Amino acid sequence: MNVLSLTTLLLPFVCAPALLGIINKTKAFFAGRKGVPVLQAYFELWKLLHKGAVYSRTTTWVFRAGPMIGLACVMLAAALAPFGGVRSAIAFPCDLILFAYLFGVMRFVTVLAALDTGSSFEGMGASREVAFSALAEPALLVGLAAVARLTGSCSLSDMFQGLSLGTYLHAGPVLVLVGGALLIVFLTENARIPVDDPNTHLELTMIHEVMVLDHSGPDFAFILYGAALKLWVLGSLLIHVVAPVRTGHAGLDIAAALCAMAGLGVLVGIIESCMARLRLVRVPRLLMGAVVLSALAFVLLLR
Numbered sequence: 001m002n003v004l005s006l007t008t009l010l011l012p013f014v015c016a017p018a019l020l021g022i023i024n025k026t027k028a029f030f031a032g033r034k035g036v037p038v039l040q041a042y043f044e045l046w047k048l049l050h051k052g053a054v055y056s057r058t059t060t061w062v063f064r065a066g067p068m069i070g071l072a073c074v075m076l077a078a079a080l081a082p083f084g085g086v087r088s089a090i091a092f093p094c095d096l097i098l099f100a101y102l103f104g105v106m107r108f109v110t111v112l113a114a115l116d117t118g119s120s121f122e123g124m125g126a127s128r129e130v131a132f133s134a135l136a137e138p139a140l141l142v143g144l145a146a147v148a149r150l151t152g153s154c155s156l157s158d159m160f161q162g163l164s165l166g167t168y169l170h171a172g173p174v175l176v177l178v179g180g181a182l183l184i185v186f187l188t189e190n191a192r193i194p195v196d197d198p199n200t201h202l203e204l205t206m207i208h209e210v211m212v213l214d215h216s217g218p219d220f221a222f223i224l225y226g227a228a229l230k231l232w233v234l235g236s237l238l239i240h241v242v243a244p245v246r247t248g249h250a251g252l253d254i255a256a257a258l259c260a261m262a263g264l265g266v267l268v269g270i271i272e273s274c275m276a277r278l279r280l281v282r283v284p285r286l287l288m289g290a291v292v293l294s295a296l297a298f299v300l301l302l303r
Helices: 003-030 040-049 061-080 095-116 120-151 156-161 165-189 217-242 250-274 280-300
Strands: none
Touching: 003 040, 003 061, 003 217, 003 250, 040 217, 061 095, 061 217, 095 120, 095 156, 095 217, 120 156, 120 165, 120 280, 156 217, 165 217, 165 280, 217 250
């Protein structure tokens, strides 16, 4: 592992919570408020890590293991994802399949932990999460398959190193379609508007937040940190497709990717400030649209 790969490996672990701060600052700006500091997520994680955890007598080891296994999965996914045109710390042929299914394992253990509480309320959120993921995962996999077909490689590092702004000259429609699909998957997987509202506490609309209501202390800190890492990792895929800046200098490429990540945070804040949440019955239509976009991009490459 060289210095650049180590740097890009550490970036998500250090900077991921700040992306949440950028989103919240943007939403506060549109609401005419000052808002919380950009580093507020770090303070909350530190506070939770120093609190005790409370466990119901009805829960088993599954409830306690869920947050730790979920965090381990997303940390491994972060090690697989390249950033700024630099190869990831872990790269091998067809690693995109492992990458996609690590998020599936993360979701699986989160759902199991929610069901382990025996709460019908958390079971409702778990059923919605599983139903929507059945459409989000195909969109992600087919979108990555389209990029793999375009670049001729099945490794995430080689795939995104093969993309540049010049790729738009001969495959612009494909990248636009994949970028649109990945944006929908990005918002869905991270429980953002218009699919879910991370700040809601309404029983009829909660999806992700309802599954983690019984977690507290360090366990809840693991869940929040894992969610921030997931936001960063999936966001890095999106910016590599939408804005694949390649200057030939690794430092400039990493700086450009960081700027693009900050821009993505602003974009999410604008979306959440200007859009209302969709009705639950319309969310599958949105996800089917993402699947269609990914499939159309793949079909265009078969011509």
